Amino acid sequence: MVITRQKLISSLGEFGLIEFIKNNNTKAGRHHNVVLDIGDDCFGFSAVKNSKYVVTTDILIEDIHFKTKWATPEQIAKKAVEINVSDIASMGSAQPLYLFISMGIPQNTELSYVKRLFKTIKKNCDKYGIHIAGGDTVRADKLTISITLIGICKGNIVTRFGAKNSDIICVSGQFGDSGAGLDILLGKKKKLNSYEKKLIKKHLEPKARLDIANLMLKNNINITSMTDSSDGLFKSVELLTTDCNKGAVVYLDKVPVSKELIEFTKGNKDKKYHYILNGGEEFELVFTINPNDKTKLQKLIPAISYIGYIDKSKKIKYFEKNNKMGIKYNGYKHF
Amino acid sequence: MVITRQKLISSLGEFGLIEFIKNNNTKAGRHHNVVLDIGDDCFGFSAVKNSKYVVTTDILIEDIHFKTKWATPEQIAKKAVEINVSDIASMGSAQPLYLFISMGIPQNTELSYVKRLFKTIKKNCDKYGIHIAGGDTVRADKLTISITLIGICKGNIVTRFGAKNSDIICVSGQFGDSGAGLDILLGKKKKLNSYEKKLIKKHLEPKARLDIANLMLKNNINITSMTDSSDGLFKSVELLTTDCNKGAVVYLDKVPVSKELIEFTKGNKDKKYHYILNGGEEFELVFTINPNDKTKLQKLIPAISYIGYIDKSKKIKYFEKNNKMGIKYNGYKHF
Numbered sequence: 001m002v003i004t005r006q007k008l009i010s011s012l013g014e015f016g017l018i019e020f021i022k023n024n025n026t027k028a029g030r031h032h033n034v035v036l037d038i039g040d041d042c043f044g045f046s047a048v049k050n051s052k053y054v055v056t057t058d059i060l061i062e063d064i065h066f067k068t069k070w071a072t073p074e075q076i077a078k079k080a081v082e083i084n085v086s087d088i089a090s091m092g093s094a095q096p097l098y099l100f101i102s103m104g105i106p107q108n109t110e111l112s113y114v115k116r117l118f119k120t121i122k123k124n125c126d127k128y129g130i131h132i133a134g135g136d137t138v139r140a141d142k143l144t145i146s147i148t149l150i151g152i153c154k155g156n157i158v159t160r161f162g163a164k165n166s167d168i169i170c171v172s173g174q175f176g177d178s179g180a181g182l183d184i185l186l187g188k189k190k191k192l193n194s195y196e197k198k199l200i201k202k203h204l205e206p207k208a209r210l211d212i213a214n215l216m217l218k219n220n221i222n223i224t225s226m227t228d229s230s231d232g233l234f235k236s237v238e239l240l241t242t243d244c245n246k247g248a249v250v251y252l253d254k255v256p257v258s259k260e261l262i263e264f265t266k267g268n269k270d271k272k273y274h275y276i277l278n279g280g281e282e283f284e285l286v287f288t289i290n291p292n293d294k295t296k297l298q299k300l301i302p303a304i305s306y307i308g309y310i311d312k313s314k315k316i317k318y319f320e321k322n323n324k325m326g327i328k329y330n331g332y333k334h335f
Numbered sequence: 336m337v338i339t340r341q342k343l344i345s346s347l348g349e350f351g352l353i354e355f356i357k358n359n360n361t362k363a364g365r366h367h368n369v370v371l372d373i374g375d376d377c378f379g380f381s382a383v384k385n386s387k388y389v390v391t392t393d394i395l396i397e398d399i400h401f402k403t404k405w406a407t408p409e410q411i412a413k414k415a416v417e418i419n420v421s422d423i424a425s426m427g428s429a430q431p432l433y434l435f436i437s438m439g440i441p442q443n444t445e446l447s448y449v450k451r452l453f454k455t456i457k458k459n460c461d462k463y464g465i466h467i468a469g470g471d472t473v474r475a476d477k478l479t480i481s482i483t484l485i486g487i488c489k490g491n492i493v494t495r496f497g498a499k500n501s502d503i504i505c506v507s508g509q510f511g512d513s514g515a516g517l518d519i520l521l522g523k524k525k526k527l528n529s530y531e532k533k534l535i536k537k538h539l540e541p542k543a544r545l546d547i548a549n550l551m552l553k554n555n556i557n558i559t560s561m562t563d564s565s566d567g568l569f570k571s572v573e574l575l576t577t578d579c580n581k582g583a584v585v586y587l588d589k590v591p592v593s594k595e596l597i598e599f600t601k602g603n604k605d606k607k608y609h610y611i612l613n614g615g616e617e618f619e620l621v622f623t624i625n626p627n628d629k630t631k632l633q634k635l636i637p638a639i640s641y642i643g644y645i646d647k648s649k650k651i652k653y654f655e656k657n658n659k660m661g662i663k664y665n666g667y668k669h670f
Contacts, residue, residue: 055485057471061475065473142477157371
């Protein structure tokens with residue numbers, strides 16, 4: 001790229017940014033059947049025989065999904081990649097391949113800031129073997145990051161709607177931290193405890209569970225349906241039951257939580273369950289398996305938790321041990 | 336979708352919007368090897384053997400790329416589709432297949448406005464046989480439309496960098512109208528002449544030249560390189576020469592212009608050439624052919640114009656008849 005003494009994004013321009021991406025791109029491209037790389041009117045790849053491709057897209061907008069005063073450009077860029085990888089992970093046997101990034105950048109943004117964003121996107125793409133395949137950069141009032149990610153499935157696609165009666169509902173990790181972290185940020189408290197700092201970190205630096213999804217499929221665990229918890233556990237269970245016309249029993253006491261969330265909610269169960277169910281932005285996998293696979297999965301990945309089962313009731317019943325609970329959806333509203 | 340008495344987008348929410356798209360979707364999906372349709376964590380399609388896929392992405396932001404007081408939602412949505420189809424057209428033999436749309440929508444937007452946007456996107460997708468395959472809808476301060484479009488190439492991909500010495504530079508239509516239309520809008524004149532109205536319409540309602548690209552490839556015209564004129568003719572010629580390390584001679588008097596642009600520029604040649612070269616947003620095809628194919632192309636598509644040729648000089652020389660002109664780039668700046 002052209003070295004410039006000016007420091008603002010306006011000194012680089014669109015074509016300069018594409019050059020920057022080209023010169024800082026991942027090395028994954030050559031392994032991915034690329035026939036026309038970034039920089040032309042389109043990106044081109046040749047189809048792998050008998051393969052299925054999966055595609056996801058997400059858009060993040062400053063002051064709606066993140067604040068630049070809370071999060072570093074590295075945290076913003078990493079999260080933008082992870083949330084898309086998480087959707088690919090929800091497909092089971094998929095590997096992410098090609099990432100397209102459209103970015104709206106305020107005119108007075110420092111060039112170094114934009115470079116930090118792109119370098120982090122590259123770093124995270126490298127981690128997953130993803131190739132940055134295209135994009136568009138334009139002026140905007142608010143920093144806007146729109147990513148489309150294409151992955152390849154060599155095995156079956158795991159959908160949201162394949163659960164059968166008696167299938168066990170499983171989760172890949174702890175719930176509630178991210179939502180609690182967001183509320184701590186919104187509270188604008190000046191001096192933070194160490195558990196508050198940890199909860200904030202969980203909100204700002206989520207991690208997709210691609211490794212877990214791939215490990216299960218590689219070991220022939222019969223995952224009957226799967227989604228991620230981007231909109232919270234309540235929404236995830238709803239999606240896995242509504243789409244296959246089933247119901248579920250969920251034991252909230254079996255949902256794993258961090259000691260930080262326990263400290264934060266100070267024994268207030270309603271508060272704890274609120275964050276578990278409605279927090280969102282955790283990007284844990286929520287999935288169902290055939291009961292016969294439970295023992296195998298317990299050995300393979302001890303960190304998986306078993307929080308309930310699918311039934312034919314068309315209703316979702318929440319229990320704490322043997323007590324039925326009245327739970328209402330109170331999650332994130334997109335509008 | 337749930338019928339609601341409330342009129343704002345906030346009454347529908349993200350999942351309501353996805354339902355609306357599902358219920359108003361194109362019928363193209365079933366012809367396109369769809370294995371997992373819109374509404375899951377990803378969209379899935381099975382690869383067509385021996386095919387190449389091409390992908391493009393563009394983002395449009397209110398008050399940067401369009402103004403809602405100038406353009407109807409139908410015009411905004413149509414343009415968003417056309418500019419992506421135009422990139423696919425630039426690949427030659429490509430057919431657009433799957434469209435992914437992420438939209439940032441201000442909270443106080445009327446629901447009917449959003450429906451008009453989506454219905455127009457659907458209508459234009461139907462026109463091209465495109466399937467709406469996924470998306471994301473979020474809150475935003477400014478209306479934001481990010482589209483990713485995947486196409487399939489059954490023949491060769493035509494790139495920007497394949498031109499040879501003596502190849503003829505061709506264009507698919509008239510230049511300058513869109514840029515002039517934009518300047519008329521920016522001038523905020525209250526009473527518009529009929530030619531001014533026509534120029535504005537050219538700016539607000541561009542059309543991709545997919546038909547022309549496909550017709551040429553179907554008839555085995557040897558297109559050696561191609562791009563669209565989204566950033567203006569000057570930039571297009573630069574892209575077709577720089578990327579293959581060549582130069583060009585361009586006769587500006589051979590570039591077709593509308594009688595409306597002649598009326599608007601009132602005999603001021605500098606003004607006319609400014610719009611031709613720097614206007615942009617026309618989405619005409621700019622391409623090179625082997626000289627042996629000229630006669631065949633003239634018969635096949637009489638509307639194509641031949642505006643110059645490629646040489647090995649590494650410089651672009653602009654002529655008006657036999658007079659060399661001093662031309663500088665003065666095009667659209669993205670930042």
